[in-house]
Amino acid sequence: MIGKLNHVGVATPSIDESVKLYRDVLGATKIGEKFVMEEQGVWVCFVDLPNSQIELIEPYGEKSPIHGFLAKSPLGGQHHICFEVEDIEKARDDLQAKGATVLNNGVPRIGAHGVPVIFVHPKNMGGVLVELMATPTGHH
Numbered sequence: 411m412i413g414k415l416n417h418v419g420v421a422t423p424s425i426d427e428s429v430k431l432y433r434d435v436l437g438a439t440k441i442g443e444k445f446v447m448e449e450q451g452v453w454v455c456f457v458d459l460p461n462s463q464i465e466l467i468e469p470y471g472e473k474s475p476i477h478g479f480l481a482k483s484p485l486g487g488q489h490h491i492c493f494e495v496e497d498i499e500k501a502r503d504d505l506q507a508k509g510a511t512v513l514n515n516g517v518p519r520i521g522a523h524g525v526p527v528i529f530v531h532p533k534n535m536g537g538v539l540v541e542l543m544a545t546p547t548g549h550h
């Protein structure tokens with residue numbers, strides 16, 4: 411059912427500081443501009459790798475869901491992994507039929523790539539927050 415690993419989500423208290431790590435320490439050369447996703451309460455910045463992306467996420471606003479994560483892990487850290495799926499509704503229905511909890515009551519939201527995404531609760535995935543996204547068109 412799952413397709414390509416699209417990205418790894420990394421929470422950080424400061425995208426600017428994290429960009430320095432990926433650029434200056436690891437040598438990443440393709441790093442996008444950070445932008446706000448207001449509804450999700452996050453700043454987002456993509457670090458492009460030859461086969462995938464790192465999605466840096468920093469809290470935006472008081473109600474950001476990332477505050478809780480950073481309270482437990484002040485340095486930041488791996489937050490979620492994202493796989494592509496052909497059909498997001500079918501994937502959602504399949505997961506729910508298997509008893510998994512899909513966040514946001516299973517309603518897909520438009521993610522940082524402009525395509526619908528869902529999140530599977532970590533309690534159903536061995537402690538890993540899993541994002542599934544509809545395969546982006548024109549990106550391969």
Ligand code: CO
Binds near residue numbers: 418465
């Ligand atoms: Co993501």
